[in-house]
Amino acid sequence: MTRRRRLLAWFARRPGATAAAMLGPGLAWLLLFFLVPIGLMLVYSTMRRGTYGGFVPGFTLEHYRRFFDPLYLDILRRTVVWSLACTVACLVVGYPVAYVIARAGRWRQLLLFLVVLPFWTSFLVRTFAMIFLLRDSGLVNGILLALGLIDQPLALLYTPLAVTLGLVYGFLPLMILPIYASLEKLDHSLLEAAEVLGARPRARFFQVIFPLSLPGVAAGCLLTFIPALGSFLTSDLLGGAKQVMIGNLIQNQFTVARNWPFGSAAAFVVMGLVLVAVLGYLRRRDVGELVR
Amino acid sequence: MRRVPRGVMVAAGVVYVFLHAPLVALMVFSFNDSKFAATWTGFTLEWYRRLFERDDILEGLRRSLVVGLVATAAATVFGTLIALALDRHRFRGRRTVESVLYLPLVTPEIIMGISLLSLFGLVGFPLGIGSVTVAHIAFCISFVTVVVGARLRGMDRHLEEAAMMLGADEWGAFWKVTVPQLLPGIVAGALLAFTMSFDDYVITSFVSGTGSATLPVVVYGMVRRNIEPSINAISTIIIVVTSLLLYLADRLQADRRLPSTVPPPSRRNH
Amino acid sequence: MATGRPVVELDAVTKSFGAAKAVDRVSLAIREGEFFSLLGPSGCGKTTTLRLIAGFETPDAGGGEVRIGGVRVNEKRPYDRGVGMVFQSYALFPHLDVRRNVAFGLQQRGTARADMAHRVDRALELVRLDPGTYADRMPAALSGGQRQRVALARALVLEPKILLLDEPLGALDLKLRKEMQLELKALNRSLGITFIYVTHDQEEALTMSDRIAVMDLARVAQLGTPADVYENPRTGFVASFIGESNFLEGRAAGPGDGWVDVAGAGFGFQVRPEQPVAAGQVIRIAVRPEWMDLFPVGAVPPGENALPGAVDEVIYLGETIHVIVALDAGIKVTVALRNEGQLIKPLPWTRGARVAAAWLPEDAQILEDDR
Numbered sequence: 001m002t003r004r005r006r007l008l009a010w011f012a013r014r015p016g017a018t019a020a021a022m023l024g025p026g027l028a029w030l031l032l033f034f035l036v037p038i039g040l041m042l043v044y045s046t047m048r049r050g051t052y053g054g055f056v057p058g059f060t061l062e063h064y065r066r067f068f069d070p071l072y073l074d075i076l077r078r079t080v081v082w083s084l085a086c087t088v089a090c091l092v093v094g095y096p097v098a099y100v101i102a103r104a105g106r107w108r109q110l111l112l113f114l115v116v117l118p119f120w121t122s123f124l125v126r127t128f129a130m131i132f133l134l135r136d137s138g139l140v141n142g143i144l145l146a147l148g149l150i151d152q153p154l155a156l157l158y159t160p161l162a163v164t165l166g167l168v169y170g171f172l173p174l175m176i177l178p179i180y181a182s183l184e185k186l187d188h189s190l191l192e193a194a195e196v197l198g199a200r201p202r203a204r205f206f207q208v209i210f211p212l213s214l215p216g217v218a219a220g221c222l223l224t225f226i227p228a229l230g231s232f233l234t235s236d237l238l239g240g241a242k243q244v245m246i247g248n249l250i251q252n253q254f255t256v257a258r259n260w261p262f263g264s265a266a267a268f269v270v271m272g273l274v275l276v277a278v279l280g281y282l283r284r285r286d287v288g289e290l291v292r
Numbered sequence: 293m294r295r296v297p298r299g300v301m302v303a304a305g306v307v308y309v310f311l312h313a314p315l316v317a318l319m320v321f322s323f324n325d326s327k328f329a330a331t332w333t334g335f336t337l338e339w340y341r342r343l344f345e346r347d348d349i350l351e352g353l354r355r356s357l358v359v360g361l362v363a364t365a366a367a368t369v370f371g372t373l374i375a376l377a378l379d380r381h382r383f384r385g386r387r388t389v390e391s392v393l394y395l396p397l398v399t400p401e402i403i404m405g406i407s408l409l410s411l412f413g414l415v416g417f418p419l420g421i422g423s424v425t426v427a428h429i430a431f432c433i434s435f436v437t438v439v440v441g442a443r444l445r446g447m448d449r450h451l452e453e454a455a456m457m458l459g460a461d462e463w464g465a466f467w468k469v470t471v472p473q474l475l476p477g478i479v480a481g482a483l484l485a486f487t488m489s490f491d492d493y494v495i496t497s498f499v500s501g502t503g504s505a506t507l508p509v510v511v512y513g514m515v516r517r518n519i520e521p522s523i524n525a526i527s528t529i530i531i532v533v534t535s536l537l538l539y540l541a542d543r544l545q546a547d548r549r550l551p552s553t554v555p556p557p558s559r560r561n562h
Numbered sequence: 563m564a565t566g567r568p569v570v571e572l573d574a575v576t577k578s579f580g581a582a583k584a585v586d587r588v589s590l591a592i593r594e595g596e597f598f599s600l601l602g603p604s605g606c607g608k609t610t611t612l613r614l615i616a617g618f619e620t621p622d623a624g625g626g627e628v629r630i631g632g633v634r635v636n637e638k639r640p641y642d643r644g645v646g647m648v649f650q651s652y653a654l655f656p657h658l659d660v661r662r663n664v665a666f667g668l669q670q671r672g673t674a675r676a677d678m679a680h681r682v683d684r685a686l687e688l689v690r691l692d693p694g695t696y697a698d699r700m701p702a703a704l705s706g707g708q709r710q711r712v713a714l715a716r717a718l719v720l721e722p723k724i725l726l727l728d729e730p731l732g733a734l735d736l737k738l739r740k741e742m743q744l745e746l747k748a749l750n751r752s753l754g755i756t757f758i759y760v761t762h763d764q765e766e767a768l769t770m771s772d773r774i775a776v777m778d779l780a781r782v783a784q785l786g787t788p789a790d791v792y793e794n795p796r797t798g799f800v801a802s803f804i805g806e807s808n809f810l811e812g813r814a815a816g817p818g819d820g821w822v823d824v825a826g827a828g829f830g831f832q833v834r835p836e837q838p839v840a841a842g843q844v845i846r847i848a849v850r851p852e853w854m855d856l857f858p859v860g861a862v863p864p865g866e867n868a869l870p871g872a873v874d875e876v877i878y879l880g881e882t883i884h885v886i887v888a889l890d891a892g893i894k895v896t897v898a899l900r901n902e903g904q905l906i907k908p909l910p911w912t913r914g915a916r917v918a919a920a921w922l923p924e925d926a927q928i929l930e931d932d933r
Contacts, residue, residue, distance in 0.1 A: 008462045009639055013620075015381050022377035023389060026370030026433050033430040034396055037407030044410055093307055100304040103296050113542055118311045120484075120538045122491035124508050125527040128515050129314035132321070132524070139317050142331060172311065201297070223398075230400020233494060237515060247402050254406050254498065264410070267403050278398060453618055454653035456640040458716065459670035468666075472657045 038271075045264035055261060063265035072249070076269070079245045082160065083228035086167035087175075090224045091217065093168065094175035098216070099209075101176075102183035112180070119173040127237050130166050131157065134238070158240035166234040171227055175220035182216025183209070222281045226274050246270050315531060322524035339525040349526060352510035355421055356490050359506060363428035364486040370429070371436025371485075372478055376470075378437075379444040396434045404431060405498035412499060419501025427499050428489040435488065436481040443477025443545070476544040483541040487534055569594040569631060569756050570615055570724060576625035577610055584610040586780035587626070592758060594723075597750045599759045599767040602777035603803065608760045611777070612726050615758065617643050630724070641670075646722035646755075650729045652713040654701040660686070660712050661697040667720045685719035686712075688749070707738045718749070724756045731766065743770055764804045768792060776800050798929050801848035808854065808895040810926075811846045814839045821923070829891040831867035832923045846929045851898035853925040856885060856911060859918045868920040869895075873911050883909060887919050895919050 011018045045063055048056040066072055101111045118126065133139045134156040141153040156162055186209065194204050210217075232247025239245075246266060253263025325334035343349055374393065378386070396404065408427050409419075417423055451473065455465035471478075493508040500509060507530075514523050568591040577585040585607045592598045600608035613619045614628055617640035621627070627634050635643055654663050664682045673681070683693040689711040701709055710730060717725060727746075731739045747770050750757045761767050767774050768788040776783045776791060776799075784796045795801035798809065812826030817840050821832050824845045833845060855866075862868040871889035878901075885897045897919055899909065911917055 004463060005461055005639075009637070012462065012639060016383055019377045019381035019383045022373040022381075026374040026437070027389065027392065029370060029429060030392055030396065030433060033408065033411070033426055034399075034404065035392065037411040038399075038403070040410050040414065041403075041407045093303075093310075096300045096303040097307050099300060100296055109542075113539075114308060115311070117535060117538060118315055120487055120491075121315065121531050121534050122493070122508060122511075122527075124491070124493045124511055124515070125318070125530050126315065128511075128523060128527060129318045131515065132318055133314050139321075146331075169311075169314070172307070226398055227400060230402050232402055247400070250402055250406060254409065260410065263406060267406055270400060271403060274398065274400065448651055448653055450649045450651055450653040451655060453616075453640070454647070454649055454655075454716075455666070456618075457616065457645065457647040458667035458720070459641050460666075461639065461641050464670070469655055472655075 041264040041267060044261050045268050047261050049259050049261050063262045064269075066262065067265070067269060072266075075244055075246055075249055078243075079229060079247075080273070082164055082167065082245065083225050085164050086171065086228045087221050087225045089164070089168045090172050090175040091221060094172055094220065095179060095217075098176045098179035098183055098213075101180050102186070112177075115173050115176050123170060123233060126169060127166055127234060130162070130169060130238055134162055134165075157238060158242065160239075160243055162238040163235050163243050163245075166238040167228050167231060170231070170234060171224045174223040174227070178219035178223060179213055179216040182213040182219075186212055218281060222277060225277055229273055229277075230270050318524055319528040319531060322521055322528045324521060324524075327520055339521040340529075342522050343525050343529075346522075348505065348510050348513075349507070352505050352507040355424075355504065356507040359421060359425050359428055360486045360489040362425050363432055363489045364482050366429045367432035367436050367485050368478060368482045371433045371481060372440050372474070374433070375437045375440040375444055378441060393434050393437055396431050397438070401431075401492075401494040402498075405495040408495070409498045419499055420504040421500075423499045423501070424496050424504065424506065427495050428492065431492075431495065432485040432488060436478075436485050439481035439484060439545075440474065440477045443474055443480075447473050480541040480544040483537050483544075487537050487541075491530070491534065567594050568592060570758065571629040571632075572611070572614070572626065573629065574626040575611075575614060575621045575628060577614060577619055578622050578625075583780045585614065585621075588777075588780075588782055589626075590775055590782065590785070592756060593772075595750075595754050595756055596772040597747065597757045597759065597770055599761060599771040599774045600777060601761055601764060601767040601774050601804075602783075603762060606777040607780040608762075608777050609728060612728055612758065612760050615724075616640055616645060616647055616726055644722060645724045645726060646717035646720060647726040648710075648713050648717055648728065648730045650732060652701075652709045652730075654709055654712055654716075656701055659698050659700050660691075660704070661693075663701065663712060664716045664719050666716065671720075681719055682715075685715040688718060689715045690745070691715065706733050707742070710734065710742065714746075714749075718753070718755075722755065724758065727757060727759045729760055729762070731761075739766075746770065768804070776803065778803070793927075795848060795927055796930050798846065798848065801927065801929060806851055806896060807848040808851065809846065809848055809929075810893070810895075811844065814841055814843045814845050817841045827891060829869050829889065831869070831926075833926060833928060834923050835928055847926040848929055849895075849921050849926045851884065851896045852882075854895065854897040854919050854921045856887070856897055856899065856917045857920055859916050862918050862920045866920040866922055867926075868918040870916065870918050871895075873913050873915045873917055876909065876911065876913065878904075885909075885911060885917075887917060889919065 011021070044055060046059050046061065048058050048060055048062075050056045067076065097115065101108055101115070104111055131138070135141075136153040136155065136157070138156070140156060141150075144150045145153065190208055190212070191204055194208050199207065230247055232245060232251050235243050235245040235248050236251070239248075246269065250263050250266045250270070253259045253266065257263075321332075322339055323335050323337070324332055325336040325338070326332075374389075378389070404427070408423070408430075411417075412419060412423050447470075451469050452462075452465040455469045456462070460468060491508060492506075493512055496506050497509055497512065500506065505513070507526075511523065511526055511530075514526070570590070570592040572588055572590045574587045574589050575585055576583060576587055588607070588611060590598075590611075600611055602608045610619060614621060615630075617635065617638060620636055628636055630643060630645065655666065658666070661682055664685055665678050668678045668681060682697070686693045686697065691708065691711050696704070696708065696712075701712070704712065713730070730746075731742050734742065743766060746757070746759075749755070759767075759770065768791075771788055773785065773787055774791050775785045778799045784791055784800045786794075791800060792804055795804060795807070798807075801807040801809070810826060810829075810831065812824040812830065815823040815825055817838065818835075820834070822835060822839055822845075824831055824833055824847075831847075833847060835845075839845065857863070857868070859870050869889050869891060871887045871891075873885055874888040874894060875884075875886040877884040877886070881901060882898045883901050885899060886894055887897060888894050
């Protein structure tokens with residue numbers, strides 16, 4: 001037997017070793033550069049801040065306690081509220097699109113592609129597109145002025161509206177795709193059965209289609225809510241200094257304010273919220289489904 | 293098209309316009325002969341020309357390409373191996389592995405950014421192209437795994453067994469049967485990983501330190517400092533390139549049945 | 563036909579997945595050239611048994627030996643065993659055309675090019691596919707039946723001594739399936755290759771096999787020729803899985819080994835056991851519908867067992883007529899009568915008519931316990 005065959009036979013007898021060898025490099029990388037750093041951050045969040053912004057060992061929960069300060073509670077509240085608003089808006093706006101695509105027959109691939117296309121474009125570019133539209137000298141104001149509907153440019157940028165709009169623009173496809181996936185699997189004979197039993201279109205939607213699409217809706221809401229919670233670029237560029245989300249707070253601590261422990265604690269608060277959302281979802285579903 | 297209520301069609305149409313109009317406007321106005329957007333004054337390629345004069349943009353582009361290629365190569369190899377292991381082997385702790393794998397996909401980027409910054413700071417790893425590449429590999433692996441995994445699921449398991457009954461050993465069967473079958477998925481995964489790496493701002497901004505700006509970081513600076521149509525120009529280029537890569541990836545995955553176009557990365561730049 | 567030498571042997575082979583035994587101490591000796599079937603319901607272990615022979619599964623530690631040509635192969639990889647295999651899903655390589663699919667194995671062996679082309683053509687002709695028409699097609703452009711033939715050609719081109727087939731005809735429609743059954747049988751005879759065939763379709767197994775191993779719950783319930791297995795089923799499982807059977811049970815009235823009376827609940831019959839039975843021993847018999855006959859009550863010929871009852875249903879099946887009789891004792895039995903033409907010689911029984919269901923004691927099969 002050649003050396004290669006001997007090696008293969010050795011591995012063949014040990015499926016565990018083979019799996020380990022294949023999983024090894026990738027998992028090691030993730031362990032080292034994803035899990036360990038996050039663990040590190042957890043540790044840091046309980047340390048004191050050094051005078052020049054470093055760390056001083058010593059367990060403390062002061063950073064977490066700061067979150068009970070109204071200033072920070074406010075930021076937390078704002079983040080959660082905007083994320084929820086974004087999620088709801090995405091649901092309302094995205095469901096019709098998912099529905100149309102699911103019914104589209106041969107146009108399906110094209111329509112899906114058109115949904116996904118803007119999404120793959122750099123987030124930065126898309127956020128800038130929003131700025132381009134909404135700023136005082138932007139396109140929206142330009143059109144409104146040209147049509148004579150207003151005299152002065154509207155202050156659209158640097159408002160909660162701008163941020164929420166930016167969030168919706170950013171995460172809409174994440175809502176559309178899971179819902180589409182659910183709707184696509186819908187067995188149309190169920191609808192025909194409902195029709196034969198006398199259900200009108202509205203009833204058919206609310207009593208058959210929507211309930212059966214709930215897995216997709218749940219997945220979409222989760223996939224929209226989580227990134228919204230952790231977002232900072234949108235509020236940074238579209239919100240300005242006044243519309244602060246947790247993400248901005250965190251970024252601030254790691255750059256200007258040089259308070260890494262506090263920033264880490266804030267990051268963990270976000271992680272906590274994310275985990276709550278994910279666990280809530282997982283109680284009913286499988287992680288793998290999410291990813292598909 | 294099956295019966296869809298008129299209202300719903302219109303609503304969907306509006307949403308499509310909403311999704312694309314801002315980008316189209318952006319691209320159109322990159323040719324506008326006026327520094328202050330809003331009104332169309334004439335066609336020009338001035339803003340594109342200016343891009344080429346800017347060293348920071350060219351440097352940023354170079355760095356983005358280097359990081360992108362290296363990170364994509366590594367992530368594709370790691371990710372494909374993991375996907376194969378998950379699909380082909382039964383082992384204990386499978387659930388844990390899957391969780392570890394999916395976690396980066398739902399973790400907000402800002403958290404990955406600062407945690408890596410903390411790690412690099414602790415061990416004294418210098419911030420630069422190297423640290424950026426390391427970070428990019430980390431967030432691309434999971435993604436490639438998902439894409440290749442999906443392709444694997446659609447593959448007949450018995451193909452490799454058939455090859456083995458015809459005399460090929462595991463190595464031969466892998467290269468002669470599995471890889472040709474898997475290749476579209478692998479390439480699609482690689483293209484998407486490259487796109488993600490190329491476009492990344494958040495994580496990169498934390499771990500690149502000063503002086504190692506990739507293209508998105510440079511663009512961010514431009515957006516922050518002064519808004520001039522050069523930004524539209526570079527944005528247009530990015531949009532066009534990304535769209536091409538995406539189109540290619542989509543064609544390669546064309547024979548999948550599910551949301552067959554490219555799945556979106558669920559935790560992209562915020 | 564088959565010579566006597568065993569070419570594949572399983573010696574008390576056990577294979578477990580976790581705590582569950584998929585194959586439990588199975589021993590088989592398959593003879594050279596024979597058409598040997600592994601028959602059973604889903605989950606009985608037949609596919610695992612085949613995969614143990616192929617080499618995709620290995621027996622548990624201390625779980626017996628698999629021998630090919632008298633040589634132990636437990637440690638040998640599938641590509642070193644020299645066995646051919648046709649898969650249920652055909653497993654044609656989608657990215658290669660028919661010619662390259664069939665040539666794959668030859669390539670692995672480093673066959674000379676000129677030789678390869680010739681052998682590929684011959685293999686395709688063997689499975690009745692014209693090389694000129696089909697050799698350059700891609701698998702996706704072939705029908706199910708054509709793909710199946712290509713899969714067969716791909717295995718046969720290597721001239722294996724043993725061919726494993728894992729439910730290869732399952733996806734084909736009835737007519738094509740019957741056609742392929744005959745072709746496979748013909749190939750087995752003409753090429754002299756040992757065929758080991760897995761199926762859940764008992765009719766298929768009966769049609770094609772020289773011997774059948776009926777499997778249930780990881781064990782071999784019975785091993786024998788189609789006639790053995792059909793006419794002398796050993797256990798209740800075999801009696802009901804293959805064809806149909808009526809089951810009757812009672813206790814032996816007294817010890818004996820000639821004619822023994824058996825008393826059931828409200829009825830009695832006689833059996834002729836091969837081995838002596840004890841008094842009070844539980845006797846369970848299977849009687850196939852076609853071994854039973856119907857007579858007017860009281861007009862039963864001597865020497866036959868008879869149980870009175872009333873006709874419950876008459877089912878017209880074309881070639882036969884099934885009469886379901888509700889016995890006075892409370893059980894229902896099915897009697898199959900030849901249809902000699904309802905218009906010429908109609909059945910004298912209608913629903914509700916009183917009849918006696920009768921059979922010769924020798925025609926009943928005394929069953930062993932299922933395990």
